[in-house]
Amino acid sequence: MRIAALVLMVIGSINWGLVGLFKFNLVDAIFGEMSLLSRIIYIIVGIAGLYGLTMFGEKEIEK
Structure with missing residues (x-):
């Protein structure tokens, strides 16, 4: 899920x-x-960006 969100971002x-x-x-x-x-596509990319906000504050991004 994280990789897909990163690709979209x-x-x-x-x-x-x-x-x-x-x-x-x-x-x-x-x-x-x-x-x-x-x-x-814009909506999906926007949702991926919002999901990417959850990655802040984490010490290490898991694969």
Whole structure:
């Protein structure tokens, strides 16, 4: 579960980096601008980010 959340957080951060640097949204480019599928992906990435907050305060992240 943690690995999946980490992968989704990395994907989200890369997408935001592309938006900030080049004004290019990779998710929208692949799935269509604000299509239902892209919105679902944003929701899943957001949930992964919230789950990632639970990793703060832990001394070691288990695999």
